[in-house]
Amino acid sequence: MKHGSFGRLAAQNGGVAYWCACPGWHGAGLSLSAAEAASRWGAEATVDDVRRRLRCRWCGHRGPRIIADVWQRGPERPLS
């Protein structure tokens, strides 16, 4: 599993949000769990692969203007 892939991120109970860095910050256009992202783009696809392919729905800007924010909650751990 590649580093940064959705499969790996899903195993860490993570997720990703993408948005456009235009003036006005075009919303959190796309925010989903890594498991959803893996079923949409494949477990081997990385956060960055998808970022480069995305296109802002409002202004049409592509990859370089698209920001990706990743979160990883980590595996469930018993409280110590």
Ligand SMILES: [Zn+2]
């Ligand atoms: Zn935009």
